Amino acid sequence: MIDLKLSEIATSINGDFYGEDKIIRGISTDTRTIKKDQLFIGLRGPNFNGNEFINVAKKNGAAACVVDSNIVNDIQTIHVKDTKLALGDLARVWRKRLSSVFIGITGSNGKTTLKEMVSTCFSQNHKTFNTVGNYNNDIGMPLMILDMNNTYEYAVLEMGASKPGDIKYLVDVAYPDVVLINNAAPAHLDGFKSINGVANAKGEILQGKVTPKFAILNHDDSYYNLWAEMASNSEIMTFGSNSDAMIYPERITLEKNYSSFDLRTPKGSINIHLKLLGMHNVLNACAAAAVLLSQSKTLSEIKNGLEATTPVSGRLVIKESQHGHEIIDDTYNSNPKSMSVAIEFLRKRDKTKVFVMGDMLELGKEKESLHKELGKKLNDANIDYLFGIGELTKHAVDSFKNNGFWYEDIDCMIEEIASMMLKNREMSILVKGSRSMKMERVVKVLSV
Template sequence: MIQKPLAQIAQMAGGLNDVSKFADVEVKGVSIDTRKIEAGNLFVPFKGARTDGHKFVEDVIRNGGASAALWQKDVPNPPEDLPVIVVEDTTIALQELARSYRNSLDLKVVGITGSNGKTTTKDMTANLLSQKYKVQKTEGNFNNHLGLPLTLLRIQEDTEVAVLEMGMSSKGEIEFLTKLGRPDAVIITNIGESHLLDLGSREAIADAKLEIISGLRENGLIIFHGDEPLLQERLQDYKGNGILKTFGASWENDFYPVDIEPMENGNKFTTNLVSDTFYLPVLGNHNILNALAAMLAAEFLGVPFEKMNDGFASLKLTNMRMELSEGAHGEKIINDAYNASPTSMNAAIDLVANLSGYSRKILVLGDMLELGPLEEEYHYKVGTSLDASKVDYVFTYGKLSEAIARGAKEILGENRVFAFGDKQQLSEELKKYVTDETIVLVKASRGMALEEVVQALQK
């Protein structure tokens, strides 16, 4: 992580005041949360509508372990007896500090964006690259205008590769993040329906995701989902300095799976580029595509395909991404409750529908958020797309998911579909239907907190 004297931190962050009497104070790391401050941290307060972090500055320096803090110029009475750096805007100062620090590091960067699969692909890419390099990756979902700077500032000086997830909610955000990270390779996992509420169309989402190319270093690699027409159309006349590589399910891509063999906890697969058989300990064919993207990035940075099985063997995904566990009655549970869109929900349902070895398959589906004016239609279509011969019961939670239930009843019938507005009631009813030969999929947007249903099944 960043570790420098205060005088240098002030210069990098655009400090406006004289900090000479505190010039040698050592700063080690950065925090924006008073609850998570570690010894030596620089505390960055934000002036918000409800609360102002500046009121905590004196306490975190005197008693909380922070060695210094930023202070926004328009906030009155900065403490002159403490190591405080006055800046025009604390958010911009944090970002500029991260930019300066990143530019001082000699490291390769992989940037990852997409509507679905960003975090899973990030985890896979980092694991594959760790077979050759010292790697750091975005922690959790630290992928926005605050999270990415904090991720950069946590990078150790001897780190050789950083894998950075880049999220967005509106146009221009990824352009800012990619120019901050300056990636050597970028991955666009797919274009889905997430953020339709903000951007209005899949075309606009594709344009926003493609902003990641604007920060690519010269002769860098652009890896994108070649089965997505919106990406193909926009990149077919690409004239930049990057190298284009596609991955996908079809043979028209540069990299595609030739054979897939489902296993109990993952898949074996072969590809068109190498004779090796790979074992991916993650369920779902869509995750094989995420793996292909990660493999292209790792190979570009010098990790041979022959070493990649070692990287997959130690793979641990971020929580609630196709997380397989067991319930109290011996049922198997797939917890994919971190996020959801129609694309990812249909992929997860397809996975469960085609799994063998289970006598009963149950879907627990919650609301998919941020889908815009057609949100009810998207939910209804999830229900009507089900195969009654491959799914036994459907439980839904949330107002929007009532449309899933309505569509599902047309396919499965009234007696196999249950809609709830209360998670506890859902969980109690669900327990009546599970056996040790049952597989349960739990899937929804993060805001629905459906992991509570998983926890209930495990008790």
């Protein structure tokens, strides 16, 4: 973790320092978890002002505070114009002192799974740091960097965005040596306005102030050519579903509880047996392999890491109810592309197919049409039942035709599905929706 004098920190973030100089060991933005000798940074949010908590921070052990208001206090204080920008500036300075190889991962879908794959692969033989949870934004990622030290050989960071400029900011804090774009899909359209906006925003990872040595790109994606042009100053490595890419799978087997394939690379091929399910995870594994190959890792190292990777919570994780039904937990988040992946996965199950969905959010002016289209896809995939919760799922249920049910109350919906489970012992029930829809509650009840 960060280990600097207050005077050094003040200089790094262009702040005015008041008080006695001392060494800071660690950063916190939360007075509830702050530790002795840490620096408290008072962030502002829509419903809170961290500047108001510096007395609590001091009481709980803070050695000093960074604030953006002229607060007079007997604790050491650094005054800045913007505490959130100060957090990023400090992380940038600290990152320059770290010798770790930094990996930056972005994409509309699969970022977290890819992050786990890559970090698991590296951690087989190297001390590896990776983003915790969804700490992938302009607050979370700087905090992750500030928690690092020079004992780590690799750092694997997830970079998220909800509007143009978000990833550019993160890249110019982290200075990644290797970057990976997994895909571009309709997501966060309230901020990006269009899929073109999404693709250009993902491309920001390629054009930071420091050019990444390696750019790993999805050759299958329709925006590959755009990204390849943006990455002209980096060494490009590609992954995809066929031999047009440098790294690709062959002899693919997708079973109910595992996926296997031959990984084809410029270094040769090797068979991979994944604990993760679905074709999209086979491609995620190819992407992760590209990262490892950029660092001259062997095929056996890649195999060991990929096969050690376990499913990420809420991402196509199969559970079993007490009555023997499959409950497929894909509740972490959703957008049209990830919904399509989920539909294709459910389509291949050999039981009665039930799709339980919450709204897909942040889709801008296309939100209604995209939900209608989803209902048609479910119908075309021969899904047997659709249950919807949330105003937007009405449009999906309406276009699904037969056996589509919309509910205003989630408890009523759960009760109806549970009743149906008692009458039918052969069901595959997939649950999915945007994070704020809290669809994991459905999984929890049905899995009992």
